Amino acid sequence: MKISKLIWFAWCAAVFAAIALVGCEGLEPYEIDSPDDLQHKIDSIAAIKDGMNTGDTTYITISTTIVGAEDNSAVWWTSFSDYFTIPANKLLHIEFVNNGTGVNNWNNWNVAVANVADREAEEYAEYFVLRSDAYGWGNADYDGNMIDQNYPDTNGDDDIWNDFRETMQGAYVTLEIDHSPTGNAFVTATAVGKNGTELVMTYNQPVSATADIVAFLVCDGSHFVMKKAYLLPSRVTAVEDVNPVSIAITGAPAFVEKGDENFWGNAVATVTFADGSSAPVDSADISFNVIPDMTTTGVKTVVAAYSKTKQGKYGPPVSTVYTLEVTNAVTSLAVTTPPIITTYYYFNNAPITFNPKGLEVAATYSDGSTGVMPHESLQFGKITAATGTQSALISYVGATKTVTTTAPLTLVKGTSQVGATDFSTPWPTSSNAYTVASGSSRVITLYCYSNNLNNWNSPSVAVGKAGNLNVDMLAANPASAVVRMDNFGWGPGYAGAVLTSNWNWATFASNISGSKIVITVTNHGNNTADILYNVTYANGETHFQKYAGITVDSSDLTCALVTEGAYLVIVD
Structure with a gap:
């Protein structure tokens, strides 16, 4: 009877203490060594507190406290944490204990950032997915060069990844995703291993500046014990602008027929900025300091420049040079050197992609001259999947007409x-x-x-x-x-x-x-x-x-x- 009264008094004291502290922002989760029913009541009070908005901090109740099977048998994309919605101008802070098989680098935590909180929704799309081993993928804005990490070689064997796998076993992870009103998400992941090693990885990428984004953890031979989650105001209200440092042009035509003014063709301009990031830029923002004379034949020089910062403001320009040849009209094509692959093995009836490696095609021009036609200026047809002699159609689309030739091939059916x-x-x-x-x-x-x-x-x-x-x-x-x-x-x-x-x-x-x-x-x-x-x-x-x-x-x-x-x- 005396023991029961002591437990009752202890419970009452704990309840009153917890109620008194519900509004305190600095209250941390705690554990006590007490009977199960008493701990359950205290946890319930803590859960009420976790769901409250206390000024700048909005605590989030975690429904799935253990994510993934505890024997680390979860296969990729089968076990997930709760969805955590991050409104614009908010920072998501979550803490959890990471556990994994230790077999592969990716058998640890992974985080996906998407547009909606429903992986099965038709409109669902991911901005990016990050693995804890400084690897990821995503939409067109994803740039792996923006991942940074401080992972050390603690045992001095010139291999950071065996140290990484060891540190991640039972590591306490703090993951912050800042949905900045600038239209960027800034990720900082800090893992502290049982061995005392601290691993920090960062990443940032453009996302919607106004619509909510959603984050969730994904298991892959791993599981996580969730500890806490809350929202804070964004810490990034402005992004430091950076200037471009270089520009590269790819895919520009090697030659253009005389009279065709399109010296850009399907070229792509990629700009690298001072922060190390790079991105393709709109060709409308490219200026041409030297415009070639397309009315005469010969090798022409094009000078392309770009003068916008990463945030789109005008600044110091960067430029590059590429060349092309203006030629007379092409009147005919002929294969002068066959491709390396002239025999194709097939089994299905689907058309086969032609591989032009090693192929040389000569063009004859209207003035009677000839020259080697670059592959970039040619179009290659599919190969019919049928046993025996076949051919690949080779075409050049000129300013006034299309000329063609073929490459003979042999097809053999497999088993x-x-x-x-x-x-x-x-x-x-x-x-x-x-x-x-x-x-x-x-x-x-x-x-x-x-x-x-x-x-x-x-x-x-x-x-x-x-x-x-x-x-x-x-x-x-x-x-x-x-x-x-x-x-x-x-x-x-x-x-x-x-x-x-x-x-x-x-x-x-x-x-x-x-x-x-x-x-x-x-x-x-x-x-x-x-x-x-x-x-x-x-x-x-x-x-x-x-x-x-x-x-x-x-x-x-x-x-x-x-x-x-x-x-x-x-x-x-």
Whole structure:
């Protein structure tokens, strides 16, 4: 009975104390060592306080206090925090404890900033998504160069990311997103690890200056324990303006027919500012200090200048120079050097994108002279997907007429295809599974056609048990390992693999398309496997990539091809 009375008095005292403090801005969340029912009542009072507007601070009640499965099994874009709406001229402040698998840099917190609080809404669009490892993506205003971080190499091994992964385990994160009335969002993320290391990342990007923006956290092999959230007045009421420091012109025509006054064509001007950011600018804001004479033939010089600050005010100009050739009218075209790829392997019936690499086309002009026509001035047609002799249409659209020629090609049908012929293939698009018996090898021969944008727009191989080839290591039935052609992989079986290759990384991505690739998966029968890529570029150059000693179950081993931004035509 005496103990019950003591608890009652303690509860009453706590309630009165909490009520007295409800209006205090400086009140911090607290925990006490007390019976569950008493703690529950105190938490309820704290929640009432969290939902109140106390002057400059508007506290936000957090509904989802633990975001993501606590075993860090949440797959990307499946587990989310509450939506946090940030009106213009307000700063969102949230605090949480970050937890992740520690396997990859991205197995930590991620934040998305969007226009509405409904990911399924038709009008939903993201301004940007930021990962805690100083990486992101977004709309046309996204600029990765604006991400800044102070991540240290604490163990002195010239690798900041192993230190980053260690610090982020259990780190206390403070994330602030300032929706400035200037029409920009300013992000500051501060993580303090259990090891005392402080990691700070910043980013800023244009957003709506008047409409609300919405932020939410996303799990990816991670989970978060939410601590507090509130809104403050924006700290950025004015943005320091910066001057342009350089301008670059891309896509300008290499030559123009005499009499055609359009010396700009489809060119794009990109301006870099003093703060390191860059952006394409409206061609209407470009002035031309030197305008070429388009009534006579010859090489002409164009001087382009831009004189606006980042905020659109006029300031000191920056300029650049490009040249073009004014020629007589083109009367005919002829292929003088065939493209590197003259034989295409196909399987689907979709039209095939022609690759003009190595192609040389000569133009004959009205005065009888000839010259090499740059690819930028030509248009290339699609290739019909049919076995035998085909051709690619090559066109030049002149001031008065269009002239054409063709490049002869040969098409050979393969046995299957992985990925879309227009290179729209999303990750992970995979083939059927191939069984690899213990003590044997599986050889797969294919031709890869790629957008040639990134090293990973090429084949990858997943190995694991039958039915266990999911390339997401956090999903159900994951693969033992996934290994890309570009000396990179992941998965539990990948950890002890030995990697060897002889790539020229400067030309890797640009040479993927048209390559013949022979992939050999060897099951040694001792619960290890090797994967070998033997690659012959379309230009005849050869390279290899090998992964030795991948841990597998030799009694049950299958493999599959996976790709992105490319398509694979299998011939064996």
